Amino acid sequence: MEKYENLPAADAALDITDAVCPITFVRAKAALEEMEAGAVLALRMNDGEPVQNVPRSVKEEGHRILKLADNEDGTYTLFVRKVEEA
């Protein structure tokens, strides 16, 4: 499957498939805060509300979204590059 090629390399991974909104985003935010600027987080989340909303919330926090990959098991992985606030 072409989708699995050229995925960004991740420096850290977080699985939020066991959380519901808004805890999903709260945990993603906390994980990103722990990371160095420029590092990439692979964030695994469920289909439905999380994948509809979390990418946008992460964007609104100012981080750089690289890719949303469909894991084809009802989950998605969002690759996010941490951006330090100016």
Next chain:
Amino acid sequence: MEADYAALKRGGFMRQVQKNRFSLRLKVVGGNLTAEQIETVARVARAFGKGYVHLTSRQGVEIPFIRLEDVNAVQEALRAGGVDTGVCGPRVRTVTACQGASVCPSGCIETSALAMEISARYYGRSLPHKFKFGVTGCQNNCLKAEENDVGVKGAYIVRWIKEDCTLCGVCLKACRENALSERDGEIVLDAARCTYCGRCAKSCPTGAWRGESAYLLSFGGMFGNRIAKGRAVLPAFAEKERLFRVTDAALDFFDANAREGERFRAAIERGGWSLFENKVTEAYNGEI
């Protein structure tokens, strides 16, 4: 003194159960009051009412327990403090609004400014029955546009810019209508499914979706003795002058076609939706 209840009601004084006591309705536009206005209201409620206000279901403020003999003094005190009294009866009522794009990240249009414009144009205008406008900033519909005689809902008419797209895939999932798909390196929009919600543009990390602010109107909503959802009979459009051309036509239709005491919805239904649709479509197209 024999009270002119009709005149008092027109000026926002609602007769209470208690003899010679009135609950005074104030003018609020889009749900916003300045701190100064709130202080004025508090002072008046303390001096002339019972020291409290009632918040109505449509963002209105009422000061209950005003005495008949204080009506003039109350009006004066309010006016001096920058507060206008409201209206009741068969006319255009409080224009409600959510906070919209100037405050809310989901907003697709500036609701507060639009509510002020609508209010300046129509507030208090006499019609065959009461008439309500509501302005909501996006499809989340916090302001419940379709409950109103005319509902205005913010929308985005979206356009994909190939050069700015990294094919990250976020928009495909942000869209709740399944209107988007990826085909051969392009994001394809199924226009028949698109509700103009703007979620794709709001979520795109690279700004590859351009969202043009637009209005979606609904007509004939009411949520009182009879409950009916306002209907959208026009496509989304971006131009404010077109908005006012259409709302002018809708109010003129109501004035010309309603029987005394008939709600907008009932007047539309008696004449038939197609007659009404023709009128507003003419205005939409600029044929009047």
